[in-house]
Amino acid sequence: MAERSDTFRIPIIKLHDKLIVSIQMALSDRLVMQLKDDITTRIERVNITGLIIDVSGIDVMDSYISRALRDMGLIARLMGVRTVISGLDPMIAMTLVEMGLDLKGVSSALNLETAIELLDRKPAKTRGKGGTV
Amino acid sequence: MTTDTQQLQTELGDLKTRLKRQGESLEFLQIISKTFVSLSLNDKAAICDTFNSMVSSFMDARKSATLLISADGDGYDVVSRQGVSDPEKLSGSEASELWRWVISERIARFVDGEDMGRRCPSLTEVFPAGFACVPIDIREQPVGLIVLADKVNGTEFSGEELEFMSAAAGIVAVTLTNAESHATQESLIRSVEQQAKEAQRVAAEREQALEELDQKLEIIERQRFAIQELSTPVLQLWDNVLALPVIGVVDTRRSAEIMERLLAEITEKQVRFVILDITGVEVVDTRTADHFIKVIKAAELLGSTCILTGIRPAVAQTLIEIGVDLSSISTLRNMQEGLKECLRRMRDLKSGDVEEI
Amino acid sequence: MNDTRQQILEILSGSMSDILARSVLSLSISWSKVDPNNLRHGDDKRLLVELEKGIRLYVRDDALQRTCMEQMQSLLTINGHTRPSPVAEPQIRVPVLTESDIVDARGIGRLVCNKLGFSGAMQIKVATAISELARNIVQYAGKGEIIITTLDGNRRGIEVVARDEGPGIADIDLVMSDRYNSRTGMGIGLKGTRNLMDEFDLKSNPDNGTEIRVRKYMD
């Protein structure tokens, strides 16, 4: 399996003024850490305004992964980049809520197109009292 | 040598025919069972009629009759017959005597013309060459019999054919038993239906008291009643707008069901707005409120905006009293207002204005 | 092959003609709407009721009737319960040593749920719970194991046991309470797991380590 290899990384694609990360596998903790580092480095190096993390291929979202996603969003925000999570599986969303988890600090979009649309609009308030992105 | 071979061949041919016949009987018995099951007959006469005509056609008998012991237990009623023009002969006292005798042994048998003529001369005219018959037993008690006579090809009734008749009689007996229990069930169902109608009537009255929505919503209002039974209907109100009218009591199980269905539909139809209408919810406790908040949160995690509508005054009061915090959730008066709000937000999305969630 | 249909026929034929045996069987099947070769829970009883009707109808001899019914009863109760289990292994043990074992454990859990016919939502809930428990083992105990057991009794479901011989949890009430502030994570793993599952049982002490037993039922 791909995530077994120590050298495997999740690809980060730059599209105009946005970074798009598409997670299409079960995430190990190592991959999550790696991704957090990679995103931070990329945001620093390239000039972008938005980050889209497509999670449609993720197997589960436990406390560790959701915390990492929230952290990525917060880090990006500090660097002036808004984050949108797209393609969350409905049953995973339900599990998150039942666990008592949320993704404060990042917005959600149904799919990649709406994610792009959301980022292209003027800055908007995100849910929760966590402030603006 | 040649005669031996010839004889063997005849025997083989004979065996083959018998085997084929056995296969046919089996198939036919299944057909009979299926027929009874699928017609779900529950009237005695109809059962016997169907049965009588099926068996006589399979046996190729010109004459057949199904008799049931009459209510007083003395005589026999001819419930069904074919090719027998004078049924009163079959139900006469002399004939009854004969039937009592033939079913006393509780097996399928053939009674030849001679034997019959001796016991019951009045039937000689009806069955000059005798008849085959089989008793119908329900729980070890004979309730009637089937009589067949006068095969089209003129042959005698074979042992296999008699066995077939036994099997067929067994089927009709089971069907008759089932019909009895069905009758009791029927009356039960009727009373349940009555109760359901009454409940529906009450619900309908309540329905009428509800506010009128615009045309599209009106249709839903009318449907709501019908879909009440169908657990949780998710309706596509508009492009990009789903509505979920929640009706009745929301327990843990139903709330999980509501959540799963709504979320699955949001993803499937990729809708941006959801109206959760709780006009039909009369009682709200902390847990119910908690369920709604969960649904709304989950929908928003997917990227869909949820609006709660139709909180009844009593419900609003309870919510405040038990201290449920709905402040982070958009709430509107009714579905109509909810839809208007969705349309307004959609317009804003298009014009690129700030989205206020 | 476990051909229950054939076995039923053989029993019936012991006390009635073949043709009768077949019609009794086909009738019983169509009335009970049960496929004898694919018995599910509770099916055996419904089929038995119909078969007994047939036996009572066709078998005249009392003693024969009784033996026939007894044979049928034991056949169906046995086949009804030893039906081929959807999961080959009723119990799977996954050693948890490294963080990649976390992914394996939850993947296996999900697969088992899938084979059991759990809904998509339930599969994810169980997998998420396993992920939390396995991660705690890696983070706090270093090594341990996850045992996934198929529950096949009167309530179908799945049991997950997470066991380790690590330092144990000093104050269970505290970590399960809302006021717990974790230094390593969000402190939501165990509480979340409890919310996701139907049953949650935590045993822990410094001498024996930690054992967490959770269950999720199908209904």
Ligand SMILES: Nc1ncnc2c1ncn2[C@@H]1O[C@H](COP(=O)(O)OP(=O)(O)OP(=O)(O)O)[C@@H](O)[C@H]1O
């Ligand atoms: N297997 C274990 N052995 C020892 N201590 C444990 C074990 N599992 C949990 N704990 C203790 O219980 C606390 C609560 O665990 P829990 O999983 O709920 O939260 P967390 O791991 O701190 O954060 P999160 O799971 O949200 O990332 C942990 O902080 C840890 O101190």
Ligand SMILES: [Mg+2]
């Ligand atoms: Mg944890």
